[in-house]
Amino acid sequence: MRKVLLLISMLLVAVPLLAAGGIDYDRFFTHEALRIDLHHTGTAGMEVFALDELVEEPHWAGNPSTLIDTMNLGGYLFRAYDLETNALIFSRGYCTIFGEWVTTDEALEGVHRTFHETIRMPYPRKPVQVRIDRRDRRNIFKNVYDLVVDPEDYHIRRDTRYRFFRVRRLKENGPPHHKVDLVIIGDGYRQDQAHKLRKDTKRFIKNFFNTEPFKSRTGDFNVTLIETISEDTGVDNPRAGSYKSNLLGLSFNSLDIDRYMITKSNKIIRDIAGNVPYDQIIILANGEKYGGGGIFKLYSTSISDNEFDAYIFVHEFGHAFAGLGDEYYSSEVTYNDMYPRGVEPWEPNITALLDTTSVKWGDLIAPDTPVPTPDDSTYNDVVGCFEGAGYSAKGLYRPYRDCRMFSKSLVDFCPVCRRAIERMIDFYTQ
Numbered sequence: 327m328r329k330v331l332l333l334i335s336m337l338l339v340a341v342p343l344l345a346a347g348g349i350d351y352d353r354f355f356t357h358e359a360l361r362i363d364l365h366h367t368g369t370a371g372m373e374v375f376a377l378d379e380l381v382e383e384p385h386w387a388g389n390p391s392t393l394i395d396t397m398n399l400g401g402y403l404f405r406a407y408d409l410e411t412n413a414l415i416f417s418r419g420y421c422t423i424f425g426e427w428v429t430t431d432e433a434l435e436g437v438h439r440t441f442h443e444t445i446r447m448p449y450p451r452k453p454v455q456v457r458i459d460r461r462d463r464r465n466i467f468k469n470v471y472d473l474v475v476d477p478e479d480y481h482i483r484r485d486t487r488y489r490f491f492r493v494r495r496l497k498e499n500g501p502p503h504h505k506v507d508l509v510i511i512g513d514g515y516r517q518d519q520a521h522k523l524r525k526d527t528k529r530f531i532k533n534f535f536n537t538e539p540f541k542s543r544t545g546d547f548n549v550t551l552i553e554t555i556s557e558d559t560g561v562d563n564p565r566a567g568s569y570k571s572n573l574l575g576l577s578f579n580s581l582d583i584d585r586y587m588i589t590k591s592n593k594i595i596r597d598i599a600g601n602v603p604y605d606q607i608i609i610l611a612n613g614e615k616y617g618g619g620g621i622f623k624l625y626s627t628s629i630s631d632n633e634f635d636a637y638i639f640v641h642e643f644g645h646a647f648a649g650l651g652d653e654y655y656s657s658e659v660t661y662n663d664m665y666p667r668g669v670e671p672w673e674p675n676i677t678a679l680l681d682t683t684s685v686k687w688g689d690l691i692a693p694d695t696p697v698p699t700p701d702d703s704t705y706n707d708v709v710g711c712f713e714g715a716g717y718s719a720k721g722l723y724r725p726y727r728d729c730r731m732f733s734k735s736l737v738d739f740c741p742v743c744r745r746a747i748e749r750m751i752d753f754y755t756q
């Protein structure tokens with residue numbers, strides 16, 4: 327009887343913790359952010375995380391009612407447990423440059439490299455155990471890193487850097503906790519080009535909010551521009567032998583793909599972004615050469631002055647914000663076997679179609695649409711399963727004949743991608 331009572335009282339304690347899918351935010355967290363900077367080192371088949379430093383940042387912009395990530399996206403999963411009760415109090419799926427790099431020839435040949443990475447969470451009031459899992463080749467999460475963080479630890483860095491850059495609030499629709507907070511940072515803009523950075527940003531933002539579903543959900547976003555200044559104009563272009571002193575270190579030819587423009591200078595980006603409340607980082611690079619990049623929950627990048635720039639900005643944001651995969655399969659990439667055969671990708675808009683009777687976007691497929699779906703004009707504007715996606719002409723399927731994640735054009739997101747984006751907006755706002 328006593329045991330039963332004890333069990334009941336334990337359940338009663340547990341219920342408030344789980345009520346509303348939720349965790350009592352103010353019991354576990356302050357409104358600042360904990361930033362965990364890590365070095366992620368290894369090669370194909372081997373990876374190690376090492377702590378760089380812990381930073382207390384002034385703003386946590388995330389939604390207090392969605393502390394647990396229920397979307398199951400990303401190659402990595404970061405979780406935090408309250409050390410005292412062992413309760414899971416925070417989680418996020420995310421992706422890394424390392425996770426892409428390990429599929430390149432260089433990594434498969436056994437070369438080791440290090441990438442600097444950050445995971446962020448609301449600042450804990452009490453000690454937490456932090457755990458990182460990585461998906462294996464079958465997409466099953468395996469533990470790769472553990473760390474205990476005591477929020478009182480005096481080693482946690484508490485300064486803020488790069489406060490001297492001018493901050494402009496371009497769109498303010500409400501308090502950060504219930505908005506998607508975008509921060510835009512410029513790279514390769516000199517002091518005398520601050521005006522161009524403002525002008526470019528306004529043009530991209532206007533285009534972004536003219537694209538669905540962002541158009542219908544404009545009121546759910548806040549947008550902040552940080553007017554960063556570089557010594558040189560433009561970004562690195564290794565294939566042309568051109569290296570610039572650009573503040574954020576953006577470079578074309580990342581992972582030896584000419585158009586792939588990302589940066590390994592994670593720390594400075596995080597130090598700059600940490601000055602404002604943000605959920606998602608967008609980097610705008612000053613230049614004309616075609617390029618961009620987007621990694622889920624890391625950042626998206628776009629070049630400023632290319633005939634395709636409006637397409638790039640939104641397409642790359644689709645990767646970085648909603649975890650969308652590339653639906654195209656005809657362009658050259660250096661990834662090997664990024665989607666192993668016989669394994670369902672976690673991306674919401676690509677399927678291996680291992681079971682034609684249970685497609686993950688099956689609720690959007692009309693009963694009279696054949697699956698797989700013939701790739702001909704009969705099926706324009708119809709949701710189905712069209713072969714060719716994720717850099718592979720065979721064995722992977724996309725939901726629609728055309729989409730912003732498929733063709734290099736200003737075509738709308740397909741219904742499946744659009745829903746994935748809307749779900750992510752809901753996650754930050756509802």
Ligand SMILES: [Zn+2]
Pocket residue numbers: 653675725726728729730731732739740741742743744
């Ligand atoms: Zn799509």
